[in-house]
Amino acid sequence: MTSLSVRGVRGGVGSTSLVAAVGHALESLGERVLMIDMCPENLLRLHFNLLASQELGWARAMLDGQDWHKQAWSLTSTLQILPYGELSEAESASVEQQLLREPQIWVRRQASLAAHYDWLLFDLPQRLPGHGTIGPCLFPIQVVEADAACHVLLLQQATGNPVLVNRFDPGSQLQRDLLLIWRKHYAARLLPLTVHADEAMREALAFKQPVGQYAPDSLAAQDVMSLAIWCLTRRRELA
Incomplete structure (x- = not known):
């Protein structure tokens, strides 16, 4: 089993939409996938037509003393989603403190899921280290x-995690210039592909679908499929 996490360097860069899209792409390539929403905003479920009024999720289960793994929804036989759940700000803070006190919680949970999935995809929040x-x-x-803004934030970071450029517009001189700079200074970190700006990605959420399901021939869907294939290739190389 392989884990992949997605975290925006700042808010609003489309991380949740990417998790939904990559999960759908990997599943279409024959992989067994569980997508896990670690964000208190609890938005990942909306990409798969789950009711906005649905309150259940793994964090809700933690507070209520229920089984966390029973909160997953089966979208297909090989694609599932585990929502965060509807919590107040104070309740999310309580979950954060518990996760900080017990940092092995998700290590144990990953181990328990290993036999059932090929991929775990985590949608991570920015500023909740426990989550x-x-x-x-x-x-x-x-x-x-x-x-x-992202350029400055990258300069301030000490992490060496892989970087994916989302919503790239090749018609923008600024974006082209920044990408050239990043390819020079972050060559070891920058993924060898970008996800282009495409209105289909925004429309997909309005239709409560991942972009590969809503508009499979769109540029964004093709980019995400390339990302999924790259992940599969890299996994084989690193095995």
């Missing part, structure tokens, strides 16, 4: 847009 402690992760991907 981001998930155990072994082969692909801890950071998502950026080619803009000045």
Whole structure:
């Protein structure tokens, strides 16, 4: 089993949409996938037409003393999603403190899931370190847009995690220039592909679908499929 996590270098760079899209792409390639929402915003479920009023999830189960693994939803026989659940700000803070006190929680959970899935995809929040402690992760991907804010934040970081450029617009001189700079200074970290700006990605959420299901011939869906194939290739190389 392989774990992949996605975290935005800042908010609003499309991380959750990417998790939904990559999960769908991997499943279409024959992989067994569980997508896990680690964000209190609990938005990943909306990409798969789960009711916005649905309150259950792994974090809700932790607080209520229920079985966390029973909160997963089967979308197909090989694609499942584990929502975060609906919590108040104070309740999410309580979950954060518990995860900080017991950093092995998700290590144990990953081990218990290993026989059932080929991939675990984690949608991670930015500023909740407890929620981001998930155990072994082969692909801890950071998502950026080619803009000045992400450029500054990358400069301030000490991490060497892989970087994926999302919503890339080749018609933008600024974005092209930043990508050239990043390819020079972050050559070892920058993934060898980008996900292009495509309205289909935004439309897909409005239709409550991952982009590969909503618009399989769109540029964004093709980019995400390339990312999924790259992940499969790298997994074989690193095995």
